[in-house]
Amino acid sequence: MAQVLEFKLPDLGEGLTEAEIVRWLVNVGDVVAVDQPVVEVETAKAMVDVPCPYAGVVTARFGEEGSELPVGAPLITVAVGADASGGSSEGSGNVLVGYGTSEAPARRRRVRQAQPAARNGRAEPREVPAAPAAPETPAAPEPARPSDGPVPVISPLVRRLARENGLDLRELTGSGPDGLILRADVEYALRAAAAQHRTAAPAPAPVARPVVGGETRTPLKGVRGAVADKLSRSRSEIPDATCWVDADATELMRARTAMNAAGGPKISLLALLARICTAALARFPELNSTVDQEAREVVRFGHVHLGFAAQTERGLVVPVVRDAHARDAESLTAEFARLTESARTGTLTPAELTGGTFTLNNYGVFGVDGSTPIINHPEAAMLGVGRIIPKPWVHEGELAVRQVVQLSLTFDHRVCDGGTAGGFLRYVADCVEQPAVLLRTL
Missing domain, CATH: 3.30.559.10 (Chloramphenicol acetyltransferase-like domain)
Known part of the structure; x- marks a missing residue:
């Protein structure tokens, strides 16, 4: 019998209470190993890859890219057990960039399967009895397409630049070693897309661009929000x-x-x-x-x-x-x-x-x-x-x-x-x- 364990956003320490999901590294149905990074998050301090302390099959994930989650909120659920993952269901207990990962719960739980409908970016689970697994290794997910899998990027800043401009990194060919995508590659692609847009459709400026005499609003979050809070506190207390x-x-x-x-x-x-x-x-x-x-x-x-x-x-x-x-x-x-x-x-x-x-x-x-x-x-x-x-x-x-x-x-x-x-x-x-x-x- 497999059991489903819920992996929550770990305590990030240093007073950090929330993190923004930058990029999911796994999909529902993927097989994960102990301490395999499953999601990349950005805190007010740094960009962090969060490893999962369990080995098994991802049955659900919670939160969309760009959304913020508080510490303790569910990240993913994993079906673990000898039949589900071929490994132990114990938590790794290893350290995540200075943060501790928790051990696996001792009690067993029923398998949760995510339904298509979602509410507030979270999959709606329903409890069903855990089905006995086949004696052999479970059927693997559909064969990966060439566009699947992690994209080699030189830094999280490059990935964020692409995400903020709606650019799919899988469509790029990196000019760095072994196809590594550099910032210059992203900037070149953005300039090319902008030139093509001007040639094909000289339409009015995008809605997100402020008009003359208008205003723009930028959320104070992440590093900028943390700096603003610290400076305000310094001025008010010292x-x-x-x-x-x-x-x-x-x-x-x-x-x-x-x-x-x-x-x-x-x-x-x-x-x-x-x-x-x-x-x-x-x-x-x-x-x-x-x-x-x-x-x-x-x-x-x-x-x-x-x-x-x-x-x-x-x-x-x-x-x-x-x-x-x-x-x-x-x-x-x-x-x-x-x-x-x-x-x-x-x-x-x-x-x-x-x-x-x-x-x-x-x-x-x-x-x-x-x-x-x-x-x-x-x-x-x-x-x-x-x-x-x-x-x-x-x-x-x-x-x-x-x-x-x-x-x-x-x-x-x-x-x-x-x-x-x-x-x-x-x-x-x-x-x-x-x-x-x-x-x-x-």
Whole structure:
């Protein structure tokens, strides 16, 4: 006798309560193995393939692509058992990108078969007695057509671009290795479709396109929604203040050039700034903290998990470098590069996006000189770094052209006063102007 087990959207951790179905990886009637990904979902943190902890035959799936499901809602039902799948019905207990999958229920249930009618995107099940399976392996689904099966795509962002523009990826021939579909392939197909549409039917603009003087509405969900919520909470809960200073970064730039000329892995400017931050936090630990509002306590951390702002196609994200205080410049450079690439491809895990204790925001990459950063709640401070550009500067009593940068610190006034914040910022500026100052803390 086969039994039908219901696999629900697992607890995603890190306070995440819902996810959007991006793409189903299985159909009803497909045979799945233990830990085989069955659906791709997007949370407010990352894109995740959800593996099923059961082996068997998919009897129903719930939710359409593009719909949102709360944690605990059914994803699929699977008929498991020796006759149905040729394997064990026990849950895998394995870990899903940092999330635990649950074990299989101990009790048996009647087989659920989905009827054609559906309500709110969910199949309406009806209970029928489980039919005894044939002694041989059950009949396989209809032979797969060439267009069936997963489509090799370089990143979830490419898949989303195609979905949002109504493009069927199965109709494309990828130009990457082994037919991998690249973003350039999707963009080329979209341009070709647009040109064909203009030639065949020069009709009025699509309804979705705003008319002159009209308006468009974009739902605040996913990454953009999570960022909006965090920024709003920061502004409403944290009494912040900002101080800033201009610093001569000429010697820091020379020191970096000398490091990279000596051979070995190249050192990034962001890594040097991060090293300066961790040294400053060791001297001014009040800024490496958070406020527990319920307990009315300031919680000071003994470690530095350094967040850094990264702009991606999915919006602003803040990956976190764990134990940044214990890393040297080479290790920091490598970790920044790894996390930046994961952010670009949308593969950051929730664990890599949470738990920061202090944030470094290099908005100078956007070509701006200064800013008043909004604190990354629930942290207590954020250091902003503007672009480094040649400016007139008094150096050793004479006017000279130097590489100047503006540094700004936004801090929670509950954890310290202006003297502490000013001392932190001044120490950072001193290290930028005279990198040898760092030798005292190494």
